[in-house]
Every structure is written in structure tokens, then in C-alpha cells.
Amino acid sequence: MELRVRDGRAVLAGEDESGEREVDPHSLPLGADLAEALHEWAKVADAVVRTETPADGVANALVARRGKQLAGRIAAVMNSPVLYTDPVSGELVSVEAPDSPAVAGPEPAELVGEEEVAEPTPWGTGLTVSFITASIVTVTVVSLSLGLGETSRWLALVANVLVVGGLAPSVWLGRKVPVWRWVAYGVVAGVLVAWLALILTLLQA
Known part of the structure; x- marks a missing residue:
């Protein structure tokens, strides 16, 4: 069985009497939570590929890591190895089933990137990272918008849309990953x- 992304949807490919077939995860006994998680991952992976982010980008690494985690969950439920095709690099990886088969159900915290309940949340360090990231993004977006706005306001608007569109996949994947979630925030x-500051600037102009 092989996990792939096809047109923004997760599919599982396998061989039968008629040859290779691709099926929707919902058609297999994986559990609704796992099937939905697969499709959510596939949508983000497809968006990352379409934006043509650099091969060493954060979004690419998160897509690959999440895909391997989900392939591991499938292997655990099916109790058999699963091949995983990285939608960004095209690399084919075999993910083995764990020693004890898992039961399909709610996603474990360690697989979605959340910290365990017993581990305290590093609010001080995390908020500091978020503040620094927010400051850099704010200055960058405002400077870019004001610079382009002197030429054309429409150009500035398009630039903002492209910037946000490029950041969206990374933010969406990073929202549940320790450390990176603070960057996403x-x-x-x-x-x-930045947008609020730009709106106020336009109103005062």
C-alpha cells in the first residue's frame, strides 16, 4: 500500500487482480479521524507544491514530517508496511508498522505535534519568539506595501496577497508543531x- 497526494486529495494505492488501484482513505477501515487528517495534509501539501517554495523551506519539511507520521498511523492500523511518496520531493519511503498494532481513533498528541499534557507550555519563551516574529513580519509587510504603494495601490494589494498566500501553508502546518507554532502565531x-497599520495610513491620507 502506498500513500500519495492526487489533486489535493490523499489516496492509497495498491495492487489487485485488475492492476493498480487508488482508493479514498474513507473507503478503508482507518477511522474517520485518520481519513480526515490525511485529506487535510494533502490539501496543504498540494498548496506547498503549487507555490513552488524552496526545497529546503520550512513548509516542505513540515509536509514531509506530517506525511511520514500519517503513513506510520496507517501502517499501525493496517499492521503492514506502508510506502509514502513525498509530494514535494517525490522521494519514496517505506514506513514500517510498530510492534503493537494501533487502533484507529483520535489522533495521539505526539503525532499532531502537540506537547504532552504533563509537559508545561513555555509561555515566556514562546511569546518572545512570537513577538520577535510578529515585529519582523510587520515591518517587512508595511515597508513593502508603502514602497509599492507609491507606484500603484493595486500593486501593493497584489503583493500583500502573494506574501500571505506564500506564508499560509507554513502557518497552517506549523500551528500544531512545538516551537514552530510560536513562529506561526x-x-x-x-x-x-501590518494590515491594520496600512488601513490607518490610508484613512489619514
Whole structure:
């Protein structure tokens, strides 16, 4: 069985009497939570590929890591190895089933990147990272918008849309990953503050 991304949807490919077939995860006994998680990952992976982010980008690494985690969950449920095709690099990896088969159900915290309940949340360090990230994003977006706005306001608007569109996949994947989630929060806050500042600037003009 092989996990792939096809047109923004997760599919599982396998061989039968008629040859190779690709099926929707919902058609297999994987559990609704796992099937939905697969499709959510596939949508983000497809967006990352379409934006043509650099091969060493954060979004690419998160897509690959999340895909391997989901392939591991499938292997655990099916109790058999699963091949995983990285939608960004095209690399084919075999993910083995764990020693004890897992039961399909709610996604474990360690697989979605959340910290365990017993581990305290590093609010001080995390908020500091978010603040620094938000400051950098705010200054960057405002400077870019004001610079382009002197030429054309429409050009500035298009630039903002492209910047946010490029950041969206990384932010969406990073929202549940320890450490990177604080960066994601900072990016969102920075973009919102920058847009608010631009709106106030336009109203005073």
C-alpha cells in the first residue's frame, strides 16, 4: 500500500487482480479521524507544491514530517508496511508498522505535534519568539506595501496577497508543531498588525 497526494486529495494505492488501484482513505477501515487528517495534509501539501517554495523551506519539511507520521498511523492500523511518496520531493519511503498494532481513533498528541499534557507550555519563551516574529513580519509587510504603494495601490494589494498566500501553508502546518507554532502565531499577528497599520495610513491620507 502506498500513500500519495492526487489533486489535493490523499489516496492509497495498491495492487489487485485488475492492476493498480487508488482508493479514498474513507473507503478503508482507518477511522474517520485518520481519513480526515490525511485529506487535510494533502490539501496543504498540494498548496506547498503549487507555490513552488524552496526545497529546503520550512513548509516542505513540515509536509514531509506530517506525511511520514500519517503513513506510520496507517501502517499501525493496517499492521503492514506502508510506502509514502513525498509530494514535494517525490522521494519514496517505506514506513514500517510498530510492534503493537494501533487502533484507529483520535489522533495521539505526539503525532499532531502537540506537547504532552504533563509537559508545561513555555509561555515566556514562546511569546518572545512570537513577538520577535510578529515585529519582523510587520515591518517587512508595511515597508513593502508603502514602497509599492507609491507606484500603484493595486500593486501593493497584489503583493500583500502573494506574501500571505506564500506564508499560509507554513502557518497552517506549523500551528500544531512545538516551537514552530510560536513562529506561526507571530506571522499571523504580524500580518494583521501590518494590515491594520496600512488601513490607518490610508484613512489619514
